[in-house]
Amino acid sequence: PQFAAPEQITGAPVTTATDVYALRVLLYLLLTGHHPAGDDQRSPADLVKAIVDTEPARPSEITARHGAKDEVARRLPSPERLSRELRGDLDNIIGKALKKNAAERYGSVAAFADDLQRYLKHEPVSARPDTFAYRANKFVHRNRLTVALTTFALLALFAGVAGTLIQERTARHQRDAALRERDRANRIAEFMTGIFKVSDPGERVGSAVTARAVLDKASKDITSGLSKDPELQGQMMYVMGVAYLNLGLYSRAQSLLEGSVNLESAALGREHPETLLVMQQLGWTLFQE
Numbered sequence: 001p002q003f004a005a006p007e008q009i010t011g012a013p014v015t016t017a018t019d020v021y022a023l024r025v026l027l028y029l030l031l032t033g034h035h036p037a038g039d040d041q042r043s044p045a046d047l048v049k050a051i052v053d054t055e056p057a058r059p060s061e062i063t064a065r066h067g068a069k070d071e072v073a074r075r076l077p078s079p080e081r082l083s084r085e086l087r088g089d090l091d092n093i094i095g096k097a098l099k100k101n102a103a104e105r106y107g108s109v110a111a112f113a114d115d116l117q118r119y120l121k122h123e124p125v126s127a128r129p130d131t132f133a134y135r136a137n138k139f140v141h142r143n144r145l146t147v148a149l150t151t152f153a154l155l156a157l158f159a160g161v162a163g164t165l166i167q168e169r170t171a172r173h174q175r176d177a178a179l180r181e182r183d184r185a186n187r188i189a190e191f192m193t194g195i196f197k198v199s200d201p202g203e204r205v206g207s208a209v210t211a212r213a214v215l216d217k218a219s220k221d222i223t224s225g226l227s228k229d230p231e232l233q234g235q236m237m238y239v240m241g242v243a244y245l246n247l248g249l250y251s252r253a254q255s256l257l258e259g260s261v262n263l264e265s266a267a268l269g270r271e272h273p274e275t276l277l278v279m280q281q282l283g284w285t286l287f288q289e
Contacts, residue, residue, distance in 0.1 A: 001044070001047060002025070002035060002037065002047065003022045003025050003026070004022075004051060005017075005018040005021035005022065005051075005102070006021075006051055006052045006100050006102075007102055009048055009051055009052055010052060012102070015102060016107070016108055016109065017102040017103075017105045017106070017107070018102065019109055020097050020105050020106045020108070020109055020112050021097065021098060021102075021105065023097065023109065023112060024036075024094055024097030024098045024105075024112075025098070027094060027097075028056075028059060028094055028098070031059055031086060031090065031094075032059050032062055032063050032082075032086070034062050034063075036056035036057075036098060037050040037051055037054070037056065038050055052100070053100075055100075056098060058086075058087075058091045058094075058095065059086040059090060059091055059094055060083045060084075060086040060087040060088075060090075060091050061083075063082045063083045063086060064080070064083040089119045089125050090119065092125070093112075093115050093116065093119065093125060097112055111126070114126075211243075211247070212247065212249075215240055215243055215244060215247075215252075218236075218240055219240055219252070219256060222236055222237060222240070230263050230266065230267050231263070231264070231267040231268065233263055234259070234260045234261075234262075234263030234264040234267060234278070235260070235264075235274075237256045237257070237259050237260035237263065238256075238257065238260040238264075238277075238278050238281065240256050241253045241254075241255075241256035241257040241260060241281065241282075241285070242281060244256065245257075245281070245284075245285050245288070250285055250288050250289045251289070253285045254282065254285050254286065254289065257278060257281055257282040257285055258282060260278045260282075261275065261278050261279055261282055264278050
């Protein structure tokens with residue numbers, strides 16, 4: 001009676017699925033040392049209820065809770081290791097073979113044996129959902145060396161490509177920085193040359209030009225001459241503001257330094273050392289006033 005299938009007890013039609021059920025009970029015993037209906041001594045009524053109505057614990061669960069018994073325990077004394085071995089495919093194979101509904105079991109003993117053979121070969125079994133992750137996991141188990149070598153080769157390839165891209169990006173940044181510095185130098189040269197240009201064509205060439213005149217012209221031209229580079233514009237305003245400060249022209253120095261503070265704050269931030277330096281000079285200018 002302990003190997004009887006539910007349909008034998010209830011009087012339902014007996015098929016080859018009944019043989020599969022009995023084989024599954026035998027496999028359960030061989031792998032765990034426990035009976036799927038329970039190990040306690042029970043009355044015939046209790047045994048019938050367990051076979052017909054009660055779902056048995058998965059093999060991995062029963063060994064994790066109670067360990068293995070008898071010969072199984074002598075072969076594999078660690079319950080944790082046995083539970084890990086049973087978890088997954090074996091749990092599902094045995095679970096499918098012991099379904100209460102005969103139509104949900106393996107259709108034949110051959111199909112049952114085929115799934116067990118596939119498990120031993122680390123191939124996908126029919127008792128598990130046929131997902132990509134499951135098939136990939138089985139493929140890795142069957143081809144560990146090949147997968148390891150392929151993974152190493154791909155990592156080396158990716159590392160090489162990443163290194164090349166990083167070098168290319170670094171070179172591009174260096175090139176862009178050099179171009180920016182060249183353009184800035186050209187703008188400074190054009191600005192400095194422009195402040196010495198004679199504003200009145202009728203003015204006699206070679207006339208004396210004072211420092212104040214140069215500063216006044218430069219302060220007027222700075223907005224239009226350096227508008228493409230706000231950071232440089234702010235730096236030049238600072239330089240000219242200090243020059244006015246040294247000449248004692250505090251009002252003009254204040255105006256230029258305030259403009260420099262605004263430009264440097266926008267370009268670099270109010271806490272940047274260069275911005276703070278301009279603010280310090282502005283504070284000294286206000287103090288002098």
